[in-house]
Amino acid sequence: MLAEIKGLNEECGVFGVWGHEDAAQMTYYGLHSLQHRGQEGTGIVVSDGDKLKVTKGLGLVTEVYGATQMKELTGKAAIGHVRYSTSGGGGYENVQPLLFRSQSGSLALAHNGNLVNANALKHQLEGQGSIFQTTSDTEVLAHLMRRSGYFSLEDRVKNSLSMLKGAYAFLMMTENQLMAALDPLGMRPLSLGRIGDAWVIASETCAFDVVGAEYVREVEPGELLIIDDNGLRSERFSSSMDRAICSMEYIYFARPDSNVDQLNIHSVRKRLGKQLAKETAIDADIVTGVPDSSISAAIGFAEETGIPYELGLIKNRYVGRTFIQPSQELREQGVKMKLSPVRGIVEGKRVVMVDDSIVRGTTSRRIVQMLRQAGAKEVHVRISSPPIISPCYYGIDTSTSSELIASSKSIDEICELIGADSLSYLSVDGMIEAVGRKDSGANCGHCLACFTGNYPTEIYTDTSLPHEKERMGSHHSVQGANS
Numbered sequence: 001m002l003a004e005i006k007g008l009n010e011e012c013g014v015f016g017v018w019g020h021e022d023a024a025q026m027t028y029y030g031l032h033s034l035q036h037r038g039q040e041g042t043g044i045v046v047s048d049g050d051k052l053k054v055t056k057g058l059g060l061v062t063e064v065y066g067a068t069q070m071k072e073l074t075g076k077a078a079i080g081h082v083r084y085s086t087s088g089g090g091g092y093e094n095v096q097p098l099l100f101r102s103q104s105g106s107l108a109l110a111h112n113g114n115l116v117n118a119n120a121l122k123h124q125l126e127g128q129g130s131i132f133q134t135t136s137d138t139e140v141l142a143h144l145m146r147r148s149g150y151f152s153l154e155d156r157v158k159n160s161l162s163m164l165k166g167a168y169a170f171l172m173m174t175e176n177q178l179m180a181a182l183d184p185l186g187m188r189p190l191s192l193g194r195i196g197d198a199w200v201i202a203s204e205t206c207a208f209d210v211v212g213a214e215y216v217r218e219v220e221p222g223e224l225l226i227i228d229d230n231g232l233r234s235e236r237f238s239s240s241m242d243r244a245i246c247s248m249e250y251i252y253f254a255r256p257d258s259n260v261d262q263l264n265i266h267s268v269r270k271r272l273g274k275q276l277a278k279e280t281a282i283d284a285d286i287v288t289g290v291p292d293s294s295i296s297a298a299i300g301f302a303e304e305t306g307i308p309y310e311l312g313l314i315k316n317r318y319v320g321r322t323f324i325q326p327s328q329e330l331r332e333q334g335v336k337m338k339l340s341p342v343r344g345i346v347e348g349k350r351v352v353m354v355d356d357s358i359v360r361g362t363t364s365r366r367i368v369q370m371l372r373q374a375g376a377k378e379v380h381v382r383i384s385s386p387p388i389i390s391p392c393y394y395g396i397d398t399s400t401s402s403e404l405i406a407s408s409k410s411i412d413e414i415c416e417l418i419g420a421d422s423l424s425y426l427s428v429d430g431m432i433e434a435v436g437r438k439d440s441g442a443n444c445g446h447c448l449a450c451f452t453g454n455y456p457t458e459i460y461t462d463t464s465l466p467h468e469k470e471r472m473g474s475h476h477s478v479q480g481a482n483s
Contacts, residue, residue, distance in 0.1 A: 012096070012395075013037030014110045014190075016079040017211075018169045018178040018227045020198035024073035026211050027080040031239040032061045033210040034203055037112075037257060041095035045108040048075035052106045056095045057136070077178055079111040079171045082399075094136045097258050099170070101104040107145070107175055108286040111138040112203055113167035114186045114395035117460045141170065153177070157218040158224060158237035165457050167394035167447075169200060169219070177282035178227040184238035185456055186221030187246050187394055187447055189260045192232075199227050204341070206260040218261055237313065243439050248396065250435050251385045252293050252356045263447075266296045268435050272384040272426060273300025273354060280424035281305055282380045285349040288312030290356075290367060291339070297384035298354035312346045312353070312371070313339050339367060347375030354382050358414065361405040365418040372419070381420040386428045387411070390453040428452065 008426035013034030017023045023047045031042055042064050043056025055073055057064040061082065081096040097110040109280035115121075118137030121144070126132070130143045144160035145153075157172065157179060167187035172179040180201045181191050192201040193213035200213040209213055213439060246253070248259050276297065287307050289298025292315065316338055349373055358364050358455030368379045387406035401407040405414055415423035426434075428451055432444045439445025449455045 012081055012083045012110075012112045014079065014112050014169060014171045015083055015203070016075045016077075016110075016173070016178055016180065016201040017195075018199045019229075020195065021076060023076055023078040023198075024070060026060065026195075026200070028065055028070065029210050030078045030200070030207040031082050032201055033207045033255075034082050035061055037253065038084035041083040041092070042081060043095050043110075044073060044080040044284055045097045045099055045110075045173060046073040046075035047077040047173055049175060052101075052108055052173070054077060054099045054108070056092075056097070058092060058095065064211065066416040077173060079108055079110050079173045079178065081171075086309070088377045091135075093134045094103060096138060097173075097242075098136065098138055098142065100142050100341070107142060108173045109138055109142055110171040111136075111141075112169040112190075112395070113183065114393060115140060115164050115168060116166040116393050116457060117164065118166075120460050125315055136145045140164070141172075154179075154224070154226060154235060157181070160233060160239045162235070163225070164315050165460070176228055180219055180225040180227075181237065182221055182264070183221055184222040184241045185244040186261075187244055187456070189245070189249055189254065189258075190219040191259075192216045192219055192225065199232055202227070202404075204254055204260070206255045206258040209257065236453070243445045245437075245445060246394065246396075247385070247431065247435070247448060248357075248450070251431075256293075256296055257301065263436060269293075269296030269356075269384065270300035270436040271436065272431065273280060273297035273302075274304040274424070275430045276382055276384050276424075276426045277301045277304035277355070279427060279430055280382055282422060282424075282466060283350065284352045284378070284380055286310040286312060286345065287352045287354060289354045291315035292383065294354050294356045298352075301352065301354050301384075302380060307352065310342075310345045311344055312351060313367070314342060315339060336366075336370070339370065341370045341374035341376075344375040346371055348377055349375075350378040350380070350381055351376045351467070352380045353420075355382060356383070357385050357388060358383055358405060358418075360387060360403060361414060361418055364420075368419045378421045378422060379419075380422045381415070381418065381424075383425045385424070385426055386451040387425050387432060388450045390450050392450050393455070393459055394447065394449075396450070 013239045015030035017026050027044050035251050041058045042061050043052045055069045069187040079097055097108040100107045115137040118140050121140045125143045145156045148156040148159050150156045168183045169188040169190040170181045191205050193208040193215050205215050224235045224237050226233050250268045254260050258265050284307050287298050287302040287309050289295040371379050388404050389407045437445035447456055
């Protein structure tokens with residue numbers, strides 16, 4: 001679906017490489033393949049072994065990095081980031097990687113996810129003298145590391161990571177080390193690959209295909225990978241827990257050609273569509289998917305029902321980002337600019353419109369209206385996920401229940417509001433079965449919070465932080481990394 005219109009956006013994507021003479025160029029292509037995870041800003045930090053150099057800016061990967069900038073980014077190691085602002089808002093100062101310089105060396109940080117206890121930690125750190133240079137929760141980790149009483153960098157990193165709550169996939173780089181860490185619940189995807197003697201880390205495996213790297217394995221929840229000239233080694237900063245990977249990675253966020261925890265996204269979405277058809281079959285003439293993330297589910301729905309799949313909606317790929325505005329009026333105008341119904345396909349037909357989710361409902365209403373204006377006799381909406389009833393605090397921009405139509409309205413009421421002839425969602429159990437994860441435990445390997453309201457971590461609503469203050473207070477005060 002159209003993320004900027006619908007109001008469902010992933011926070012960012014990260015990419016890193018160690019031991020390659022064209023590290024910056026490889027990172028450029030890796031970030032380009034992850035552009036769907038964030039379009040507001042991007043940055044690359046490169047290490048030549050002696051110092052870290054950074055280039056970043058607001059805009060797309062192709063807009064920020066020109067020939068001059070890339071020529072200056074020389075070195076054998078790099079980390080990069082594409083950003084969609086949820087925590088901390090937009091602005092150049094929040095574009096990652098964040099780079100911190102001190103007398104003992106430099107540190108670059110790139111983060112995918114959201115820390116639910118960031119405000120509480122900031123409150124304590126500021127009380128101890130830290131001065132924050134950004135409004136991004138990513139900066140919290142740098143200040144925790146500087147105030148840690150441990151001597152070695154690895155111990156400081158592990159101790160600091162253990163204080164964080166929420167979803168995070170971190171890439172960290174100094175002049176002579178690259179580190180990667182995944183939160184104890186593994187809520188965000190992060191994979192390890194190789195190209196020759198070089199190591200590559202990325203939010204999605206599609207980046208490996210683009211740069212010619214070979215997939216090695218997933219970064220494990222609670223794991224810290226350390227890569228340097230001596231090779232790769234693994235440490236743990238947290239004990240193993242029941243994994244709770246974000247369900248929306250499978251439903252919506254990840255590219256169809258990516259594998260998330262060894263499950264191909266296109267195949268998963270086809271199974272979601274098949275399961276949706278089993279649960280919500282309807283008599284119709286054609287099935288169509290809302291481009292792009294719903295097409296796989298629509299194909300699965302069509303295969304299961306035997307109803308022909310058709311391209312009833314076409315996406316205009318040449319509309320720039322400039323129209324993306326927060327007002328609802330412009331969001332609805334944006335639907336017209338981004339999508340067009342194919343009259344010759346839908347006219348006089350009973351149409352099943354498959355989409356991956358409904359957030360506010362306004363986009364769905366507009367698409368249903370467009371299909372009717374193009375002559376569709378009936379429009380039956382089928383959603384390849386359960387209703388989103390609860391806000392996400394882990395890096396998706398649905399932070400309040402008021403933004404979510406399913407939190408206050410029944411399915412019948414939503415159906416009436418979007419103007420469909422019928423509306424059905426996939427069940428939670430059906431979604432879990434269709435994804436096909438083998439994990440046991442309460443969450444079956446998924447974070448289901450947006451569908452059930454049951455959050456896999458504590459949720460902090462203010463700056464209070466019981467149990468953490470005592471742990472932080474035992475560390476010696478150290479001059480902040482941003483001073």
